[in-house]
Amino acid sequence: MAKFRVCPDSGFYFDKSAESLMKVNAVAGAVFLLIAGILALGVILTRWQEVHLLPADLFYQVLTAHGINALIFWVIFFEIAILYFASSTLLRSRLAAPGWAWAGFALMIIGAVMNNVAVLQGNSSVMMTSYVPMQAAPHFYLGLILFAVGALIGCFVFLGTLVIAKDDQTYQGSVPLVTFGALTACIIAIFTIASGAIILFPTFLWSIGYINHIDAEMYRIIWWALGHSSQQINVAAHVSVWYLIIGILFNARPMSEKVSRFAFLLYIFFLQLASAHHILVDPGVSTEWKIFNTSYAMYLAVLASMIHGLTVPGAMEVAQRGKGYTKGLFEWLRKAPWGNPVFSGFFFALVIFGFIGGITGVVMGTEQINLIIHNTIYVPAHFHATVAVGTTLTFMALTYLLIPVLFRRALFLPWVAKMQPYVFAGGMTIMILFLLGAGTLGVSRRHWDMDFTGAALSFEYPGTAYMMMAVGGIGGVLGVLGGAMYLVVTVGSLLFGKKLEPSAGLFQSFGVPLAASAYNIDQPDQLQMAPKLAVEEHGSGGFEAPGTFVLALALLVCFVVYYAINWDYLASVWPMG
Amino acid sequence: MSSFLPPADRIWWKVPVGRQEIVWISIALVWCLIMFFMMPYWHVYGKQNLSSEAYQTNAEKFGASVETFVEKYQTRIDEQSGIPVVTPPAGSDIYMLGRLWQWYPILELEKDKTYRLHLGSMDWNHGFSLQPVNINLQVVPGYEMVIKITPDQAGEYTVVCNEFCGIGHHTMVGKIYVKEN
Numbered sequence: 001m002a003k004f005r006v007c008p009d010s011g012f013y014f015d016k017s018a019e020s021l022m023k024v025n026a027v028a029g030a031v032f033l034l035i036a037g038i039l040a041l042g043v044i045l046t047r048w049q050e051v052h053l054l055p056a057d058l059f060y061q062v063l064t065a066h067g068i069n070a071l072i073f074w075v076i077f078f079e080i081a082i083l084y085f086a087s088s089t090l091l092r093s094r095l096a097a098p099g100w101a102w103a104g105f106a107l108m109i110i111g112a113v114m115n116n117v118a119v120l121q122g123n124s125s126v127m128m129t130s131y132v133p134m135q136a137a138p139h140f141y142l143g144l145i146l147f148a149v150g151a152l153i154g155c156f157v158f159l160g161t162l163v164i165a166k167d168d169q170t171y172q173g174s175v176p177l178v179t180f181g182a183l184t185a186c187i188i189a190i191f192t193i194a195s196g197a198i199i200l201f202p203t204f205l206w207s208i209g210y211i212n213h214i215d216a217e218m219y220r221i222i223w224w225a226l227g228h229s230s231q232q233i234n235v236a237a238h239v240s241v242w243y244l245i246i247g248i249l250f251n252a253r254p255m256s257e258k259v260s261r262f263a264f265l266l267y268i269f270f271l272q273l274a275s276a277h278h279i280l281v282d283p284g285v286s287t288e289w290k291i292f293n294t295s296y297a298m299y300l301a302v303l304a305s306m307i308h309g310l311t312v313p314g315a316m317e318v319a320q321r322g323k324g325y326t327k328g329l330f331e332w333l334r335k336a337p338w339g340n341p342v343f344s345g346f347f348f349a350l351v352i353f354g355f356i357g358g359i360t361g362v363v364m365g366t367e368q369i370n371l372i373i374h375n376t377i378y379v380p381a382h383f384h385a386t387v388a389v390g391t392t393l394t395f396m397a398l399t400y401l402l403i404p405v406l407f408r409r410a411l412f413l414p415w416v417a418k419m420q421p422y423v424f425a426g427g428m429t430i431m432i433l434f435l436l437g438a439g440t441l442g443v444s445r446r447h448w449d450m451d452f453t454g455a456a457l458s459f460e461y462p463g464t465a466y467m468m469m470a471v472g473g474i475g476g477v478l479g480v481l482g483g484a485m486y487l488v489v490t491v492g493s494l495l496f497g498k499k500l501e502p503s504a505g506l507f508q509s510f511g512v513p514l515a516a517s518a519y520n521i522d523q524p525d526q527l528q529m530a531p532k533l534a535v536e537e538h539g540s541g542g543f544e545a546p547g548t549f550v551l552a553l554a555l556l557v558c559f560v561v562y563y564a565i566n567w568d569y570l571a572s573v574w575p576m577g
Numbered sequence: 578m579s580s581f582l583p584p585a586d587r588i589w590w591k592v593p594v595g596r597q598e599i600v601w602i603s604i605a606l607v608w609c610l611i612m613f614f615m616m617p618y619w620h621v622y623g624k625q626n627l628s629s630e631a632y633q634t635n636a637e638k639f640g641a642s643v644e645t646f647v648e649k650y651q652t653r654i655d656e657q658s659g660i661p662v663v664t665p666p667a668g669s670d671i672y673m674l675g676r677l678w679q680w681y682p683i684l685e686l687e688k689d690k691t692y693r694l695h696l697g698s699m700d701w702n703h704g705f706s707l708q709p710v711n712i713n714l715q716v717v718p719g720y721e722m723v724i725k726i727t728p729d730q731a732g733e734y735t736v737v738c739n740e741f742c743g744i745g746h747h748t749m750v751g752k753i754y755v756k757e758n
Contacts, residue, residue, distance in 0.1 A: 056744055090581050127741050131702045133718060134743070173583035216702060216717045247580030254580055257589040259598050282715045283631035283696075283722035291616045299609030306605040310598065315580065367616045368625055374713040375704045375739040442711040444704070444739035449747040452737075456658035456679070457750045459708060459735035529587070530579030542596040552601055556608065563612065567619075573710050575624040575691075575727040 002094035003519035005502060010248070010405045013524040016513045017098035018088035022081045022406060024105060024511040026399070029077035030490055032112065033392070036070035037483040039063075040476065044431075047377075048473030049450055049466055056448040060125040063446065065116060067128035071387060072230065073112045073147070078395050079185065079237045080108075080154040086182035086240065087161035092524040093170045096160025104153030107146050115143030127446060129227060132203060132219045141204035148193045148200070155186045155193070171527035177254050177261065178247070181240025184264040189233045191272055195225035217284050224275035232271040234387055235305070236264065238349065238394040242312045245346045245397060249337065252319035253530060255311050255544065263311070266304035270296040277361075280370035290367050302362055309354050310552045314545035321545075329547040341417045345397025348425035353390030356432055357382060359559050369566050372573060375446075378439025381432045388479070389428050393421060396486050403493045408504035408514065412492030420485040427478025434472035440569075441465040627714075630723040639674060639697040639721055646672040647682050655683050655752070667758070670695060673736070673751065675703035675716045677743060680736045680751020687758040691727045704740030707753070713739060728755040
């Protein structure tokens with residue numbers, strides 16, 4: 001019989017086995033973030049041309065490992081923890097098949113370690129994308145495959161838990177919006193992992209000599225159904241976490257369940273098409289295919305993100321106005337808890353994801369504009385805005401929430417936690433903006449030496465490009481510092497944070513359940529539907545969240561202007577067709 | 578708090594949507610459609626588009642076409658690099674291949690003339706990154722891509738490789754010269 005404990009601070013119910021699995025997955029994620037962060041420093045300090053720290057072979061090795069650890073291992077471990085939280089904890093249900101969940105976790109660990117070992121051995125510096133026919137060691141691919149299978153098991157445990165919760169009637173009505181968003185992430189993850197299997201398994205067979213040829217273009221097209229879609233899991237997951245955070249911090253309710261869920265549905269239908277963004281200047285792919293896919297079928301997935309961009313802060317604004325912060329357009333925002341890293345982390349992630357990550361992503365995913373951006377350092381700048389700030393900072397903010405609730409520890413060095421989102425978001429924003437600039441000047445991504453030392457022919461980038469790479473480097477170092485602050489707080493909290501009742505010792509912080517006496521509930525009471533509101537109107541003219549509407553219009557103006565600038569820039573280059 | 582609780586209304590999909598969301602969704606949808614139609618529009622009225630002309634090939638076949646092209650139109654050898662400089666007639670088919678770690682040959686073109694540029698790779702993926710114009714194309718082994726280009730300014734242009742291709746990636750630099758006619 002499953003046993004639950006209730007968190008006295010938050011009121012969340014934790015199933016014993018789900019709780020342990022959330023802890024180990026979150027901790028494993030943080031360990032891979034640590035590795036990725038250390039490696040990031042090597043990348044930044046090499047691309048900063050005046051420092052140029054690492055030799056070429058080590059640079060490419062470090063860059064390969066940085067990409068995989070940050071973009072795959074860190075986020076997916078953390079997302080598995082989120083899936084278990086959104087199903088078992090939010091629905092007050094026991095977790096389905098905990099034995100399978102542990103097996104999945106073990107596979108993910110084995111796979112992640114195996115892949116890192118392959119890169120560390122030095123014969124697999126093929127970048128995260130591992131484009132054929134450049135070949136890595138067989139255990140490079142095998143590690144990724146095992147990791148993917150483990151993650152897939154996690155997805156099915158999540159789905160199984162939804163079924164159990166429904167059968168056991170642990171909740172009334174429909175699943176909460178946050179769980180709905182997590183389900184979106186799960187569905188996208190299954191698609192992603194299937195694509196990964198379709199291409200990585202033959203590639204593994206090719207690396208051991210069983211298959212003699214893999215078409216390089218086919219690899220790119222299918223690989224990106226893994227590579228880009230895995231980032232769409234992040235989008236669905238972090239948007240869900242945004243809804244969770246505004247619910248917990250502000251008692252916010254979605255402005256409209258229908259609109260928010262419809263936006264998630266659009267993600268399921270159309271977000272996958274984004275893998276085309278990487279194929280826009282490739283041979284052998286038709287123009288029609290490129291236009292339809294790169295636009296996610298007429299930008300319906302972008303529409304979904306623009307909807308969340310209104311409804312997430314809008315829901316927060318409505319809740320804040322309900323508490324009396326009604327002065328002017330922005331009192332609700334000014335009076336937000338800026339000193340709480342859960343809020344500041346969430347809000348910076350939202351703004352930077354939308355204003356920088358979203359806009360640059362759509363612009364460079366425009367078929368023709370991609371000609372002036374493809375494979376320049378503009379591309380990593382874009383996805384650091386989406387993943388390194390949007391997703392990672394959201395997960396950091398969520399961690400500050402989970403440390404007391406899930407790990408039963410008080411935050412260690414709370415003043416460091418308080419500053420962390422500012423340092424991380426500030427540093428990363430500097431890095432991102434300047435790398436976007438350098439990319440516009442033609443600086444390549446994945447390139448060891450912008451001086452082209454040893455080349456038979458010479459080329460010099462303008463001095464501005466060097467300046468931008470240097471300032472970007474300073475921003476990146478600040479970002480790494482922000483990442484280190486996060487890890488100091490989390491690791492410190494698990495080791496030295498003040499124990500909360502029911503209390504957790506050292507091992508209980510990692511994966512072992514709390515003392516048996518804490519689990520004194522067989523089955524929590526059925527989760528009730530949210531209380532109905534008496535219809536009240538805040539704001540004016542039927543606009544409940546006028547401040548958010550102004551912010552959304554500001555986003556649109558930036559979007560339109562920046563989009564136009566890029567077409568203008570494109571029109572200035574050599575005519576081609 | 579209902580973001581993580583079941584919706585307050587059992588039949589939540591029948592709750593009317595507020596005016597603010599409807600206005601915003603309408604504006605956003607219009608913008609999305611404008612962005613969508615901008616791409617086909619540019620194919621008709623814009624000057625910078627990527628053709629989808631491409632052929633499957635292999636290293637021997639493509640290498641042979643490039644050699645024939647070089648033998649036919651070579652005018653000199655670049656002293657610095659030892660790479661042949663080729664001056665093809667205006668408006669002709671021109672070739673450039675990427676291999677570890679070289680762009681071959683060096684092209685000498687005339688301003689405002691249109692050429693059919695055939696691009697291919699002899700080994701791994703390469704990235705054709707024309708600087709300082711900043712035109713970037715993916716060069717994939719097994720495929721021959723044909724793009725019509727019209728250099729509209731005279732000068733010396735550099736082809737940088739911007740797809741990672743191993744340890745000598747950063748030494749992979751080629752040239753295109755554009756002369757006034």
